[in-house]
Amino acid sequence: MNLDLFDEVDEQRRAAKLNRAFRKRKNIVIILDDVYGRLSLEKLGDPLGVEGCRLILTTCSYEVCLKMGCKKLLEVKKLNTDDAWELFTKSLGCETVLSPNIEKIAKKMAIKCEGLPLGLITLAGRMRGVTDIREWNNALTKL
Known part of the structure; x- marks a missing residue:
């Protein structure tokens, strides 16, 4: 504006x-x-x-x-586990390569988002480019 x-x-x-x-x-x-x-x-x-x-x-x-006083309501459904993980990894971006140990942590984080798209996208955005497993562990603990 x-x-x-x-x-x-x-x-x-x-x-x-x-x-x-x-x-x-x-x-x-x-x-x-x-x-x-x-x-x-x-x-x-x-x-x-x-x-x-x-x-x-x-x-x-x-x-x-x-x-x-909303005139139209549109409910966004929660994603199933597979779709949630797919959205999480896409939101991480291709520049974030997950080692097997970090992938285990990332999957736990995605599960904690309970299939909520905004949560998955936001969390993945915060973790984009992070390669240190300690940072992943800290983020999971805070989550």
Whole structure:
């Protein structure tokens, strides 16, 4: 959007700037990821009041969807073990070569993500390029 809102402390002025920026666009999609509670759309510039503006939010909570007044719900299913491992390894990237010992740890980490795609992608992204088995063990322990 090319807006500098860093120094804008007044919520109403910040929301007004956002709203003006939204109105300058013909079509806009706003994605709010990992929402844990009801958000005030007015503080975000009331994007749903702007023609051509769509809002997508991701959350683990059905209650958040209800509180936000979502019109359409799409449930993302958990992946089975094989698909989860495939997504994890793809997200690691081809530059991360797993030794047999690290692969055992990585499989345990993927299992702990319980088939949740966002968790698998995020964790694999953090481990991308890591070749030290101690770092893998530490990450598994923290997980």
